[in-house]
Amino acid sequence: xxxxxxxxxxxxxxxxxxxxxxxxxxxxxxxxxxxxxxxxxxxxxxxxxxxxxxxxxxxxxxxxxxxxxxxxxxxxxxxxxxxxxxxxxxxxxxxxxxxxxxxxxxxxxxxxxxxxxxxxxxxxxxxxxxxxxxxxxxxxxxxxxxxxxxxxxxxxxxxxxxxxxxxxxxxxxxxxxxxxxxxxxxxxxxxxxxxxxxxxxxxxxxxxxxxxxx
Numbered sequence: 001x002x003x004x005x006x007x008x009x010x011x012x013x014x015x016x017x018x019x020x021x022x023x024x025x026x027x028x029x030x031x032x033x034x035x036x037x038x039x040x041x042x043x044x045x046x047x048x049x050x051x052x053x054x055x056x057x058x059x060x061x062x063x064x065x066x067x068x069x070x071x072x073x074x075x076x077x078x079x080x081x082x083x084x085x086x087x088x089x090x091x092x093x094x095x096x097x098x099x100x101x102x103x104x105x106x107x108x109x110x111x112x113x114x115x116x117x118x119x120x121x122x123x124x125x126x127x128x129x130x131x132x133x134x135x136x137x138x139x140x141x142x143x144x145x146x147x148x149x150x151x152x153x154x155x156x157x158x159x160x161x162x163x164x165x166x167x168x169x170x171x172x173x174x175x176x177x178x179x180x181x182x183x184x185x186x187x188x189x190x191x192x193x194x195x196x197x198x199x200x201x202x203x204x205x206x207x208x209x210x211x212x213x214x
Contacts, residue, residue, distance in 0.1 A: 001013040001015070008032060009030050009031055009032040009051070010028070010031060010032065011031055011032045011033035011034070011035075012026065012028065012031050012033070012034050012035070013035045013037070014026070014035070014036045014037070014038075014040035014041075014042050014059075015035070015037045015038035015040055016038055016039055016040050017038050017039075018038050018039050018058075019039060020039035020040070020041060020058075021041075022041070023041040023042070023043040023062065024040065024041065024042055024043060025043050025045065025064075026042045026043060026044055026048065026061075027045070027046065028048065029046075029048065029049070030048070030049045030050070031048070031049075031050045031051070032050070032051045032052075033050060033051055033052045033053075033054075034048075034050045034052075034053050034054070035053075035054040035056070036054065036055045036056065036059045036060065036061050036083075037054065037055075037056040037059050038056070038058075038059065039058050039059055040059045040060075041059070041060050041061075041062060042059075042060070042061045042062070043061075043062055043063070043064050044061065044062070044063055044064065044067075044069050044070075044071065045063070045064035045067045046067075046070075047070040047071070047072070048070070048071050048072070049071075049072040049073075049074065050071065050072070050073055050074070051073070051074050051075050052073065052074075052075045052076055052077065053071070053073045053076075053077040053078070053079075053160075054077075054078050055078070055079045055080065055083040055084070055085060055168065056078075056080045056083055057080045057081060057082035057083055057168075058082050058083070059083050060083065060084045060085070060086065061084070061085045061086075062084075062085075062086050062087070062088065063086070063087035063088070063089075063154050063155075063156070065088075065089045066089060066154075067087075067154070068087060068136075068138070068154055068155040068156070068157070069085065069086070069087045069154065069155070069156045069157070069158075070157045071085075071157070071158050071159075072159045072161075073158070073159065073160045073161065073162070073164075074161045074162075075161060075162045076160070076162040076163045076164070076165075077158070077160045077162075077163075077164045077165070078164075078165045079164075079165070079166050079167065079168040079169075079170065079199075079201060080167055080168055081167040081168055081200075081201070082168060083167075083168035083169070084168050084169040084170070084171065085156060085158060085168075085169070085170045085171075086154075086156065086169070086170070086171045086172065086173075087138075087153065087154025087155055087156045087171075087172045087188060088153065088154060088171070088172070088173060088175070089151045089153075089154060089175065097109065097126075097138070097139070097140025097141050097152055097186075098126075098127065098129045098137075098140055099111050099115065099126035099127050099128060099129050099139070099140035099152075099186055100126050100140045100141050100142070100143060100149075101115050101118070101123070101124060101125050101126040101140075101142050101143040101149070101183045102122075102123070102124050102126075102143045105118045105119055105120060105122075105123045105144065105181045105183075105210075105212040107123045107124055107125040107126070107142075107143070107183050107210065108125050108126065108142060108183055108184045108186065108207055108208075108210055109125070109126040109139060109140040109141055109142050109143075109149075109150075109152055109174065109183065109184065109185050109186035109207065110125060110126035110127050110128045110129070110140065110186055111126075111128065111129060111130060111137065111139045111140060111152070111186040111187060111188070111189075111205075111207075112128060112130065112132070112135075112186075112187075112205070113128050114126070114127065114128050115127075115142075115183075115186060115207070116210070118183060118210060118212050119212040123143070123183070123212065126140055126186065130189070134191070135155075135189035135190070135191045136155055136157065136189060136191065137155060137188070137189055138152050138153065138154050138155050138172075138188045138189070139151075139152025139153040139154075139172070139174045139185055139186035139187050139188040139189075139205070139207070140152045140185065140186050141185045142174075142177055142182055142183025142184045142185050142186075142208065142210060143182075143183045144177055144179075144181045144182035144183055146179075146181075148177055148178045148179040148180075148181055148182035148211075149177055149178075149182045149183045149184075149185065150174055150175035150176045150177045150178060150182060150183065150184045150185035150208040151174065151175045151185045151208075152174050152175075152185040152186050152187075152188060153171075153172040153173045153174045153175075153185065153186065153187040153188030153189075153205060153207075154172050154188045155172060155188050155189045155191075156170060156171075156172050156188070156189065156190045156191065157191045157193075158170065158190075158191075158192050158194075159191075159192070159193040159194070160192070160193075160194040160195065161195060162195055162196065163194075163195065163196040163197075163198065164192065164194045164196065164197050164198070164199075165198050165199045166197065166198070166199040166201035166203075167199040167200055167201045168201050168202075169201060169202045169203075169204065170190055170192070170201070170202075170203050170204075171190065171202075171203070171204040171205065171206075172187060172188030172189055172190050172204075172205050173187050173188075173204055173205060173206045173207075173208070174186045174187045174188070174206065174207040174208040175208040176208035176209040176210070176211060177208070177209070177210050177211035177212075178211075179211065180211050180212070181211065181212060182210065182211050182212075183210045183212070184207050184208030184209050184210045185207060185208045186207045187204070187205030187206050187207045188205055189205065190203050190204075190205055
C-alpha cells in the first residue's frame with residue numbers, strides 16, 4: 001500500500017496478510033514511512049531514506065543479492081522480535097575478495113580478523129582488511145575447487161536520527177561452503193550510527209562453516 005499526500009513524500013506498507021511470498025523490491029529514493037509487516041519480505045538494492053521505519057514480527061528487510069543495504073531513517077526505527085534486517089550474500093563469490101582463502105580445501109575467508117586454516121597446510125585462511133570504525137565492506141569468499149567456497153556476507157548500514165528499538169536481528173553473515181571441500185565465507189559488516197539504541201535483539205556477522213574432510 002502506497003499513500004502519498006499532495007506535496008509530500010509517500011509512505012509504503014508491505015503486508016501480505018500473514019502469507020509470506022516472494023520478496024518485494026523497494027526502490028523509492030525517499031519515503032515518509034516504511035512498514036514491513038504481516039510476513040512481508042522487502043528487498044532493497046539502492047540507498048534509501050525514510051522518516052520512520054517499522055519491521056514487525058515475522059517480516060524482513062533484505063539486501064538484493066550481491067548488493068549492500070543502506071537505509072537512513074531520519075526519525076525512529078523499530079525492529080520487533082522475530083523480525084530481521086540483513087545482507088546475507090555479498091559481492092564476492094568463491095575464491096574472491098580481499099580476504100579470500102586459498103587451497104583445494106579452502107580455509108575460512110578473513111575480514112575483521114584472519115580466516116581459519118583448513119584441514120591441511122595448503123588450505124590457508126584469508127587476510128584481514130577494512131576499518132573497525134567505518135565498517136562498510138562486504139565479507140570475502142571461501143576457497144575450494146569448482147567454485148564451492150561460500151559467499152561472503154554483505155554490508156548493512158542503518159543510520160537512525162532518533163531512537164532504534166532492536167528486539168529482532170540485524171545481520172550480514174557469510175555462507176558455508178556449498179559442497180565438500182569448500183571454505184566458509186567471512187561475515188560482512190553491520191554499521192548502526194544511531195542517536196539512541198535499546199532492545200534485546202541480536203547483531204551478527206558470523207562467518208560460514210567450511211566443509212572440508214577431516
